[in-house]
Amino acid sequence: MCEWEDRVSNVAHEIEHYLESHPQAADSLEGIASWWIARQRIRTELEVVRAALEQLSHSGIVSARQDTGKRGPIYRLNNKNH
Template structure:
């Protein structure tokens, strides 16, 4: 039994619950079903982290001509960010 077995069970069943007519090969399930579920989850997590970094004023959101938001470091906070990174690497 692999350590992630219960998580994989949940992801497969959640995918099937969302797509009741779905069927696929082992390779298709890994490539499409599980990857899709993890991308959705990671997107939520990354969005929450970006919101936190914006609140800390460590990154700046920049709206582009296409209305999508890009993120970049707030250079005014570079020393504070370096201090944070230095503390985390020890």
């Protein structure tokens, strides 16, 4: 498959996954691109970023401090390394 076909196939799978999770959903081309696809990609990237932060935290590169709000930990460069 060429790059274009791969991209189209990946987006088709994302749309299908969204519709399986939200069977009553309906939207325009722009709405699907802006909301369905973008939100799914953000959710996926959040998992990747979470794993990367855990890795950096375990290796001592970043430190995490609990936020007093509901946002979760706040990450920063571990000062012990620099």
